[in-house]
Amino acid sequence: MTKIGIIKEGKVPIDRRVPLTPHQAKHIKENFDVEVLVQSSDVRCFSDDDYRNVGLSIVDSIEDCDIILGVKEVPIDKLIPNKTHFFFSHTIKKQEYNRDLLRSILSKKIRLVDWETLTNENGNRVIAFGRWAGIVGAYNALWTYGKRYNLFHLKRANECFDYADLKKEYEKINLPNIKIALTGGGRVTKGAMEVLLGAGINQVTPHDFLSQRFEEPVFTQLNSRDYNKRKDGKEFHRNEFYANPEHYEGDFLKYAKVTDVLIACAFWDPAAPVLFQREDIIRDDFDVRIIADITCDIEGSIPSTKKPSTIDDPIYDYNPSDDVVEQPLTDEGNITVMAVDNLPCELPRDASESFGNELIDNVIPHLLGSDEQGIIQRATISNNQGELTEKYNYLQGYIDGK
CATH class of the missing domain: 3.40.50.720 (NAD(P)-binding Rossmann-like Domain)
Structure with missing residues (x-):
């Protein structure tokens, strides 16, 4: 046997x-x-x-x-x-x-x-554990926002007995009319969307996300076609993008101008364009203040992800001017990064x-x-x-x- x-x-x-x-x-x-x-x-x-x-x-x-x-x-x-x-x-x-x-x-x-x-x-x-990485990653993003701006205080995900217990924390979330951008379309992204929708945050189209103002918090889900474009200006084709990413360049900055919280769920191929560069972050029109990098590609598509964080110490600050990691929540000019690399372990x-x-x-x-x-x-x-x-x-x- x-x-x-x-x-x-x-x-x-x-x-x-x-x-x-x-x-x-x-x-x-x-x-x-x-x-x-x-x-x-x-x-x-x-x-x-x-x-x-x-x-x-x-x-x-x-x-x-x-x-x-x-x-x-x-x-x-x-x-x-x-x-x-x-x-x-x-x-x-x-x-x-x-x-x-x-x-x-x-x-x-x-x-x-x-x-x-x-x-x-x-x-x-x-x-795969992808759905749970998305669930915990999105929850951690909301936890981080409440902590950074002292608006609400949630239990940590790993302090919850299970997912049902975590959902009880949604009642404490009270967000202003911020905009949250998610990248990706797979299991991780669906898990993240599950949390945002469960917390009462409305989903809008990428077009409306860019062009409209809202009186309540909203999020949009971005596929690779939304933030990448062909270098020669021709039409985006997903299969070709994955097969020949060198023909494409990043087009995320138009979203960065109106995004408060970025939740990065998309798989990134090192041959593909990065989401943005450090030089982009220090521009006056780069509005992202919190990045939950669920993919946790160190110095990959997101330059602020300089190291993984841990369940015990889930966030750190990124100082874009000096390109260094600093203690979390120390300066409003910094980006607060959540890059826990074993998120499903929290549930x-x-x-x-x-x-x-x-x-x-x-x-x-x-x-x-x-x-x-x-x-x-x-x-x-x-x-x-x-x-x-x-x-x-x-x-x-x-x-x-x-």
């Missing part, structure tokens, strides 16, 4: 999320003829007793499991050789800080399947349940079945022979330190 193990998260700072809640783990055990073991942990949002109470075994070691499920990167000394590991490895973009992790995975002949690379035949991800119970549902619906049947659609195959970075799979051979130079 196949044994599936839920690993204790070992990355620091700690992550309280789980790939499967107790009831979801029980469901898999009962419906897929597998054994599910749970490594004892004092950091999970669900306790050991929560898993015991549904009939699951709590163990100190999961070394005899065939498949190991986790969320964040597994510390190198906790990797179990010759097993199948599932976690977010943060290696497919050649992230330098995880080079040794991937080297160890190969040397230990681990079959690595990365959650981020699990896609359907159309290339769309089948499992771990809800985020875990949503993730686990997608795992059961979209991954487990293929993992424990024939994988006829190639969902597991496409997401497998390394095999149990200590080799990169063909799709990920481009990482060899990265592993070699080139």
Whole structure:
């Protein structure tokens, strides 16, 4: 019988999320003829007793499991050789800080399947925490606005028991007639919109956002066509933009002139135009005062995102004149930045349940079945022979330190 193990998260700072809640783990055990073991942990949002109470075994070691499920990167000394590991490895973009992790995975002949690379035949991800990043990121943006201007005081998202508890905080939000711009159109953006609409903030079109004044707070959702344009003046085509972004230039500044709060949710390709430059920020007509950078691309498309922030210290100030980070809320000439890079961790119970549902619906049947659609195959970075799979051979130079 196949044994599936839920690993204790070992990355620091700690992550309280789980790939499967107790009831979801029980469901898999009962419906897929597998054994599910749970490594004892004092950091999970669900306790050991929560898993015991549904009939699951709590163990100190999961070394005899065939498949190991986790969320964040597994510390190198906790990797179990010759097993199948599932976690977010943060290696497919050649992230330098995880080079040794991937080297160890190969040397230990681990079959690595990365959650981020699990896609359907159309290339769309089948499992993700994106919605929860958007929800917490947008909430943090509103929290930051209230704090910067001393207008209202919300509980932190991570102080809320769950999403239902967080929604109770909406009643405290009392915004002036500000304008909020969201970039992107995927899961993250939809999660952010969920919060803004839930807080009673009306959505307007990009055209009205630019051209009209409003007596109440509003937001607009911007797709890539709204803030990028062809250099030769020809019509924007989305597929071409993603295939050949070098043919385009940024066109966000017209929005920056009327935006008070920017919530950045859009995936950014380094080959694509940046949203704006530092020189743009110091212009008199650049009105953005708060940036919630959910994407958290360090010194990427948004120059004020100089570093990630943390759940404990979620905001910092960016001084555009000197291009430096300063203590938060210290000068009205600064931009206040929220760039927490693990936002779903602030609502771990809800985020875990949503993730686990997608795992059961979209991954487990293929993992424990024939994988006829190639969902597991496409997401497998390394095999149990200590080799990169063909799709990920481009990482060899990265592993070699080139």
